Amino acid sequence: MSRIDDNRGVAEVVVVGAGVGGLATAARLAAGGHRVTVCERADEVGGKLGLLTRDGFRFDTGPSLVTMPQVFADFFRETGDPLESVLDLEPLDPIAHYRFGDGTELKSCADPFEFRRRIDDAFGGGAGRDWAAFWARAERIWDATYEPFLASTLDGPRTLARYATRLRDLGTIAPGRSLRGLARAYLRDPRLRQFVERYATYTGSDPRRAPAALASVPFAELKYGGWYLRGGLRTLADALLDRCTEHKVTVRTGTEVTRITANGAGVTGVELADGSFLPADVVVANADAAHVYSDLIRVPSAARRLRRTTPSLSGVVLLLGVRGRTPGLAHHTVLFPPGELPGSYDAEFDHVFGDPGRPVPDPTLYLSVPDDPGVAPDGHEAWFVLVNAARQGVGTGAVDWRTPGLAERYADLLVRRLAERGHDLSDRIRFREIRTPADLEAQTHAVGGAIYGTSSNGASAAFLRPGNRSPVPGLFLVGGSSHPGGGLPLVTLSAQTVAGLIGPA
Structure with missing residues (x-):
């Protein structure tokens, strides 16, 4: 039995990874009286809630939308100053502007009666x-x-x-x-x-x-x-780090955990890449579950179960510094590929999950262009362009995105697809940055760059993600690859669940 399971008071806790789930768990546990150290291999916190700055532009490289704001309100209220005092949360209307393959447009919103009216106006026919x-x-x-x-x-x-x-x-x-x-x-x-x-x-x-x-x-x-954080969603990671600091969490960036150690009673600590050792009564892994169970601590049964699941899809992202302003552009725009309906969406998923996976030649384009002077120089826009993509690798549902020239060729194709769907940026792009599934894998240890760990493909898959309590006493999992799944609110809920399982000092 581990020390924490034996209810012996204050625990030494090591959190592996400073993504949203790791930081939120660390703050909750420290607020509950535990001594907490967070180890993050990157030089900055945030995990997949990344940030790229260039030439006066600020790009969120991960999520671009906050949903279920009550989850974040609960976290901040329960750990200190309330949400509204630390983050500038703005509602979006439309949440997203959709353009379908036949040119029909629909703007989603949070008012159910208004949204039903918009649906009738767009599609008719009941x-x-x-x-x-x-x-x-x-x-x-x-x-x-x-x-x-x-x-x-x-x-x-x-x-x-x-x-x-x-x-x-x-x-x-x-x-x-x-x-x-x-x-x-x-x-x-x-x-x-x-x-x-x-x-x-x-x-x-x-x-x-x-x-x-x-x-x-x-x-x-x-x-x-749908909500936007003024200054970009990266401000959420900054607020979580501040909350950790308030509760005296030790956050060590540039510190890679290479092994989680355990004995017959449970976890004993973590080994670091520099050869040092941090003892711990509890370890919380905010890392891809497959990486945890295959690389950080060998749990063969858990690793086998994960190998039998279908990994989630990944994405290719273009970050574009764009001259000028685009009239009428929503914060989020979804441009479906042209073609006959129904069935035009099938080709996209056939490529992403096919055997082998392939780059989607005519994908749905997801655009995020914040109307926020804090993310682009005056008279410019910061464009985030995302398409669904097969993960990094070979075989079913995978593409070797490290193939020389592939990322650049695919980026050129996506810029052409943007032009074909009404957004010709050929004379407006100051620069572009490309992020492939291979980049995501390298930056976050997400196996294959699979954004959500495992997919929900299958009748029970959505309910059978790796549990927050691991088979190893004292080891807990938090984040998008574990229960209850990916996305900012669910990751924050997983932190609440893990903190509840560990309990206060």
């Missing part, structure tokens, strides 16, 4: 009524899954077995149906189905295989709204 029925089902799915599957610890298949006795809720989440199947059951317009299917990518998944329960993802975004 699409708003169809959406209302789908929305009601998505709300029931949210109510059925939030507490047991998002806000609580998950004990593998046994949790699902217990849940299966609640037949009414089981029928609501329809475990045998895919997100695509659920959308088709309610929505007649193929464009509206494509809108719903996009949310599977929020978990790095294929909507044709992801469970119907992921209808909770669009529900959460549209129920609680």
Whole structure:
């Protein structure tokens, strides 16, 4: 039994990784009286919530949207000064501006009645009524899954077995149906189905295989709204670091953990790349679960289970310093590829998850262009362009993005696709930076650059991510590759769960 499991008071805690999950866990544990050290291999904190600065531009290289702000409000209130005193959170309307393959446009928003009106105006044919029925089902799915599957610890298949006795809720989440199947059951317009299917990518998944329960993802975004942090989302990482500092957490950047050590009773500490050793009663790994169980501490059974899962998709990102201003450009724009509907979305997922994976020749383009003078020089815009991509590697669902010239050629293609869809930047681009899945893997130890660790492809995959409590006493996992999954609010919820499992001093 580890010291912490034996309830012996203040613990020496080492957090491996200073991403959002690691920093939030560290602050909660330190506020609870534990002595906490965070070790981060990079020179800055933030993990996938990265930042690139160049020539007066500031680019968020990871998430560009905050959803479920109540999760962050809970964290800041429970650890010190409230959210509104430390971050400048602004609601977005539209949350995103969608342009479909036939040129139809839709602007999403958090007002359900207004959004239904916009759907009717865009699509007609009773699409708003169809959406209302789908929305009601998505709300029931949210109510059925939030507490047991998002806000609580998950004990593998046994949790699902217990849940299966609640037949009414089981029928609501329809475990045998895919997100695509659920959308088709309610929505007649193929464009509206494509809108719903996009949310599977929020978990790095294929909507044709992801469970119907992921209808909770669009529900959460549209129920609680999309938000931007003035100055960029990187300010969240800065605020988390400040909260750690307030609670006397020791944060060591440029410090790589190469091994988590344990004996028969549980974890004993971590070994660092410089050969030194940090003793610990508790280790919290804010790192990709596959890397933890295969490289940092060998847990063969856990590593085997992860190898049997489908890794999540990754992404290719262009960061563009752009001259001039673009009239009418929303904070977020989604440009679906041209083509006949339904089915035009299938080619994208066939390339990303295919055998072998391939770069998508005509992908959906996700643009984030903040209207924020703090992220670009006067008269300029900072463009973040994201496309879904197969992870780094070889074989099924993978591409070797290190192939000489591939990244540059693909970036050229994406700039051409932008022009074809109404945003010709050929004379406006001051510079561009390219980020591939290979870059993400190198920077964060995310295996293959898979953004969310494992995908939710499969009936139960979304509910069977690696648990927050590991098989090794005293070792806990936090972050997007562990329960409850990826995305800023879920990662922050995982920190709350881990801190609850460890408990106060």
